[in-house]
Amino acid sequence: MSETVSITIPAVVPLYPVREIVAFPYMIFPLFLKDEELARFEEMLEDDQLVTLVRPRDEAAPGGIPPFFEVGTLCKVNQIQHLSEGGAKIVLEGVARVRVTEVVEFNHHLQGHCEPIHEFVERSMVSEALVQSLNALLKIALSYGRPLPEDVMKMIDLIDNPARLADLVALYVNLPLDEQQQLLETIDPLERLKKVYMHLTSEVQRLQVKGEVQAEVTKRVGKSQKEYLLREQMKQIQEELGEEDTRAAEMTDLRKKIDAAGMPSEVRKVADKELKRVERINPASPEYTVARTYLDYLAGMPWKNATRDNNDINKAEAVLDEDHYNLKKVKERILEYLAVRTLREKMKGPILCFVGPPGVGKTSLGKSIARALGRKFIRMSLGGMRDEAEIRGHRRTYIGALPGRIIQELYRCGTNNPVFMLDEVDKIGLDFRGDPASALLEVLDPEQNNTFTDHYLDVPFDLSNVMFITTANQLDPVPAALKDRMEVIRLSGYTDEEKEKIAVRYLVPREVEENGLAKNPPAFADEALFKIIRDYTREAGVRNLQRNIASVCRKVAKEITQGKPLRETITPAVVEEFLGPRTFFNEVASEKDRVGVVTGLAWTETGGDIIFVEATRMKGKGELILTGSLGDVMKESARAALSFVRANGAEWGVGETAFADTDIHIHVPAGAIPKDGPSAGITMVIAIVSLLSVRPARRDVAMTGEISLTGRVLAIGGLKEKVLAARRAGVKTVVAPARNRENLEDIPDDVKGEIAFVFVDDVREAVQVVLQPV
Numbered sequence: 131m132s133e134t135v136s137i138t139i140p141a142v143v144p145l146y147p148v149r150e151i152v153a154f155p156y157m158i159f160p161l162f163l164k165d166e167e168l169a170r171f172e173e174m175l176e177d178d179q180l181v182t183l184v185r186p187r188d189e190a191a192p193g194g195i196p197p198f199f200e201v202g203t204l205c206k207v208n209q210i211q212h213l214s215e216g217g218a219k220i221v222l223e224g225v226a227r228v229r230v231t232e233v234v235e236f237n238h239h240l241q242g243h244c245e246p247i248h249e250f251v252e253r254s255m256v257s258e259a260l261v262q263s264l265n266a267l268l269k270i271a272l273s274y275g276r277p278l279p280e281d282v283m284k285m286i287d288l289i290d291n292p293a294r295l296a297d298l299v300a301l302y303v304n305l306p307l308d309e310q311q312q313l314l315e316t317i318d319p320l321e322r323l324k325k326v327y328m329h330l331t332s333e334v335q336r337l338q339v340k341g342e343v344q345a346e347v348t349k350r351v352g353k354s355q356k357e358y359l360l361r362e363q364m365k366q367i368q369e370e371l372g373e374e375d376t377r378a379a380e381m382t383d384l385r386k387k388i389d390a391a392g393m394p395s396e397v398r399k400v401a402d403k404e405l406k407r408v409e410r411i412n413p414a415s416p417e418y419t420v421a422r423t424y425l426d427y428l429a430g431m432p433w434k435n436a437t438r439d440n441n442d443i444n445k446a447e448a449v450l451d452e453d454h455y456n457l458k459k460v461k462e463r464i465l466e467y468l469a470v471r472t473l474r475e476k477m478k479g480p481i482l483c484f485v486g487p488p489g490v491g492k493t494s495l496g497k498s499i500a501r502a503l504g505r506k507f508i509r510m511s512l513g514g515m516r517d518e519a520e521i522r523g524h525r526r527t528y529i530g531a532l533p534g535r536i537i538q539e540l541y542r543c544g545t546n547n548p549v550f551m552l553d554e555v556d557k558i559g560l561d562f563r564g565d566p567a568s569a570l571l572e573v574l575d576p577e578q579n580n581t582f583t584d585h586y587l588d589v590p591f592d593l594s595n596v597m598f599i600t601t602a603n604q605l606d607p608v609p610a611a612l613k614d615r616m617e618v619i620r621l622s623g624y625t626d627e628e629k630e631k632i633a634v635r636y637l638v639p640r641e642v643e644e645n646g647l648a649k650n651p652p653a654f655a656d657e658a659l660f661k662i663i664r665d666y667t668r669e670a671g672v673r674n675l676q677r678n679i680a681s682v683c684r685k686v687a688k689e690i691t692q693g694k695p696l697r698e699t700i701t702p703a704v705v706e707e708f709l710g711p712r713t714f715f716n717e718v719a720s721e722k723d724r725v726g727v728v729t730g731l732a733w734t735e736t737g738g739d740i741i742f743v744e745a746t747r748m749k750g751k752g753e754l755i756l757t758g759s760l761g762d763v764m765k766e767s768a769r770a771a772l773s774f775v776r777a778n779g780a781e782w783g784v785g786e787t788a789f790a791d792t793d794i795h796i797h798v799p800a801g802a803i804p805k806d807g808p809s810a811g812i813t814m815v816i817a818i819v820s821l822l823s824v825r826p827a828r829r830d831v832a833m834t835g836e837i838s839l840t841g842r843v844l845a846i847g848g849l850k851e852k853v854l855a856a857r858r859a860g861v862k863t864v865v866a867p868a869r870n871r872e873n874l875e876d877i878p879d880d881v882k883g884e885i886a887f888v889f890v891d892d893v894r895e896a897v898q899v900v901l902q903p904v
């Protein structure tokens with residue numbers, strides 16, 4: 131099927147050149163003419179009111195008729211509307227495409243020989259498809275907001291002639307005049323339809339992008355406008371409250387601090403983000419304080435601040451010697467450790483752990499190490515710590531959250547390589563709030579502490595430059611995993627002589643200075659110091675000694691301010707006057723030998739100590755009663771002792787009948803102090819033998835040793851501590867396991883001079899030494 135669009139037209143039609151528009155058939159459009167143009171136009175028109183509109187080609191020929199495009203549109207003048215301001219609006223309607231074959235001048239007007247162009251449309255699948263697609267595309271274009279007069283829309287819906295449709299849509303698509311002209315000249319309607327379709331497609335694409343951009347812009351403008359308004363409002367409120375200036379100053383300060391902090395880039399990102407947030411929060415809200423405190427911590431952490439190490443080992447040695455008396459072996463090991471540290475720049479070495487009784491100088495050694503290296507010193511006690519958060523901090527979501535102690539201390543210290551002393555690792559606890567020991571492990575482990583992440587800070591902080599030193603009174607309770615990472619250095623107690631020397635060189639000058647006596651320092655007589663050591667203290671270290679010296683100094687200071695005569699020398703009598711009656715007695719020397727009471731030696735966390743094991747018997751059913759806060763191991767040791775005596779009692783005249791109808795009670799005063807360990811085994815055997823054989827035990831003989839069921843005496847720990855305690859108590863002879871003989875070399879010579887040592891393999895030998903003959 132085919133359709134022909136045709137019209138009968140005169141052979142010669144008035145020709146009107148128009149530059150600004152390309153007229154299409156079916157198009158109704160206005161043409162505005164000035165007065166003189168109108169006059170010419172009207173003159174030219176004939177009765178049939180037809181005129182052919184053509185576009186002149188650009189290159190105008192001088193004089194004569196200008197060249198025109200070949201194809202133009204024959205139009206009918208529908209209306210001439212004179213305008214009040216002059217000129218007129220001519221309403222024209224496109225009627226048909228025409229080919230202008232010749233242009234002539236007639237009566238000063240142009241006339242064209244026009245041939246109608248027949249537009250054949252082959253109805254085919256292609257044309258149908260094109261019409262449908264074009265329609266669909268038009269609808270899309272409309273949905274993007276391209277306005278189209280309603281009547282045009284209706285027309286489009288009605289048109290089923292592709293040639294007409296193509297012309298109508300050509301009007302609708304925004305095309306430059308030249309391209310419009312090309313479309314006009316495309317005679318084949320299908321070809322025209324295709325071209326129009328292409329143009330419309332790119333138009334839709336353009337509209338689509340424009341739409342997206344516009345939507346984005348609107349969104350952004352909307353958001354920023356809203357923010358702007360809110361911020362302005364906030365500013366006004368703040369101004370009224372007089373907060374704006376301080377807040378701005380605070381923010382500038384914070385920014386400066388963050389700039390200067392030298393944070394790693396990922397931390398810097400977090401800080402910047404938080405700073406942005408803080409600027410938007412109302413300063414009166416609690417959230418502001420939380421965010422500010424967080425930023426303060428972030429900016430205040432010593433990300434890059436470090437002290438320069440003094441690597442001179444000789445100086446380190448001099449410092450250690452200056453601060454501490456003796457402790458040769460300990461100093462030697464510290465210096466070795468420092469030397470290795472110096473040689474291997476970034477040592478992932480073990481952590482030093484000082485183990486020893488209180489007051490022997492563990493903490494002050496740490497301070498000296500810091501002084502020797504030129505580092506800052508931090509001390510933190512882990513005693514009783516049960517909450518993991520104390521080490522690792524609370525997450526910021528908790529109200530009142532703060533960083534853990536490690537981060538807090540480093541923040542306060544201001545450098546990232548201090549000597550960090552963790553006191554009392556043996557007293558670290560564990561409960562439902564987590565396991566601080568495992569958190570501590572993370573802090574101390576050189577493999578992972580370079581990215582230690584505190585819950586509060588929430589960004590990693592490098593702890594690998596910190597030199598951690600731990601201290602403990604006893605090693606046993608320290609969790610094995612921690613112990614594994616530490617290099618243990620043991621410090622034992624001091625002898626009276628050593629204490630006296632420490633007092634003279636360090637404690638007295640320090641207390642004299644502290645108590646304002648530097649101008650008139652009293653001289654402490656040696657005997658006075660010994661008196662304090664022996665009669666007023668009973669300790670492995672020198673803490674109480676220092677306290678008593680301080681007390682004497684305070685009394686002297688008081689007398690000076692009261693105007694009393696100056697005490698030039700502190701004699702034993704003055705000590706007694708100031709400190710009152712002696713607090714400790716020589717327990718052993720002052721006691722008589724008794725049946726069933728034996729002196730033992732124990733090792734506690736405060737150093738060595740003497741204990742008395744008492745045994746008594748009464749009528750009963752052969753039971754063993756144990757009192758005195760004994761631990762499980764000690765109770766078992768008592769049972770073993772009793773079994774041994776029952777099995778071997780005959781050797782000392784103790785028959786099996788001795789145990790019949792008898793209860794044996796073993797008590798170890800002081801009853802309130804918990805005691806444990808196997809080393810009192812030998813003492814218990816001797817107490818029972820003494821009781822049952824009725825042979826008094828020598829009070830001035832003290833013993834220590836674990837026993838086996840066959841009576842062998844097994845090695846024990848802490849001999850030095852025990853011997854020092856024995857000496858303090860006035861013991862004359864110490865009975866110890868033969869296997870501990872090698873520990874004798876740790877014991878100072880002056881002590882060896884005062885105490886006799888008996889090393890035994892079998893408990894029977896000990897009985898000989900301790901029990902008096904019948």
Ligand SMILES: Nc1ncnc2c1ncn2[C@@H]1O[C@H](COP(=O)(O)OP(=O)(O)OP(=O)(O)O)[C@@H](O)[C@H]1O
Pocket residue numbers: 453454455456457486487488489490491492493494495553601603632636671672673676
């Ligand atoms: N060998 C020594 N030379 C000089 N002063 C010493 C010596 N040993 C200890 N002191 C002094 O004794 C006091 C107590 O020592 P410090 O506080 O270091 O004990 P500690 O072993 O850390 O005890 P604790 O286990 O209770 O923490 C300090 O003033 C210290 O200077």
